[in-house]
Amino acid sequence: MTVATAAATGSAEARKRPARATASRLRALGMYTLSVLVGLAVWQLLAMAYGSSLVASPSETLGAARQLASDGTLTNSVIASSRRILIGWGLGVLVGAPVGLLVGQVPVIRQLLEPYIEFFRFIPPVAFVTLAVVWLGIGESSKVVLIFYTAVFIVTVNTSAGVMAVSESKLRAARNLGANRRQILRSIVLPSTVPHIVTGARLAMGNSFLTIVSAEIVASQVGLGSLIWTSRNYGRIDWVFVGIITLGILGFVFDRVLRIVASRVLRRYGVKL
Known part of the structure; x- marks a missing residue:
């Protein structure tokens, strides 16, 4: 093969790559769309089979969402729950990641903290809802602390x-080359650990959504958990569906944003998410 032929072949391959990437994205979008349409169809069939008193239909849920959005209830609930989740989860990541690094690297700290970590991480945050309200009141602090508790042990x-x-x-080789503890942490330990931190942060985000519902049901006048509980009291199944679906959409968006941000961080270390 001549140099000119090889160059032409390489140029043709380079032109094909964007087309393949576009086709792949369109195929993924088509599969997502098909999945959503099938889900809506199944939902509509269930609503027709069991009636609106048990299962609100997609159209009824959409109408309820418009009603709740028009008077500001849905918007205020989304803002309140999002703020609590982001603050509690963020604090959990900021505390959990450094503590995890210390626990993993320093045997003495691991021996001191491991009994408490292993004890408390098996107690669900719901068990502390009453204590959180008694100790911290029904304000924002109790919800934030419960979400922090949810996130910190996972991270x-x-x-x-x-x-x-x-x-x-790798650690032995770095020590033999004269690297100190700080250099080993920065150059070897941290790059290898970042994917685990991201995984812990994503798992903690999911569990934060589980906790916020319980916390808001017990001690809140505004929030998606409070909306779901209030809707139950009024017998508004369509409002309940709005609250549940909004939680799912919000969690999906938060996780996507976290994945995008994390992928850019991990790219520095040659890791794909």
Whole structure:
């Protein structure tokens, strides 16, 4: 093969790559659309089979969403729940990641903290709802603390697992080359652990949504959990569906944004999410 032929072949391949990427994105979008349409069809069939008193139809749910959005109830609920989740989850990540690094790297700290981590991470946040209200009141603090409790142990455990999974041969080689503890942490441990931190953060985000509903049902006048509970009291199944679906959409959006941000961070370390 001549140089000119090879160059022409390479140029043709380069032109095909964007077309393939576009086709792949369109195919993925088509599959998502098909999946949503099938889900809506199944939902409509269930509503027809069981009646609006048990299962609100897509059209009834959409109408209820418009009603709740028009008077500001839905918007205020989304803002309140989002704020509580982001603050509690963010604090959990900010505390859990450094603690996990210390637990994974320093045996003494691991031995001191591991009994508490292993004890408290098996107690669900719902068990502390009453205590949180008694200790902190029905304001924002009780909800934020419960979500922080949800997130911090998940991030800590995932981070420490990532640190302890670092290859011992890499650590030994770095020490032999004269690297100190800080250099080893920055150049070897942290890059290897970042994917585990991201995984822990995503899992913590999902669990934060589970916690917010329980916290808002018990001690809140505004929020998606409060909306769902209030709707139950009034017998508005369509409002309940609006609250549940809004939680799902909100969680989907939060996770997508987290994945986009995390993928850019991980790209620096040559890791794909």
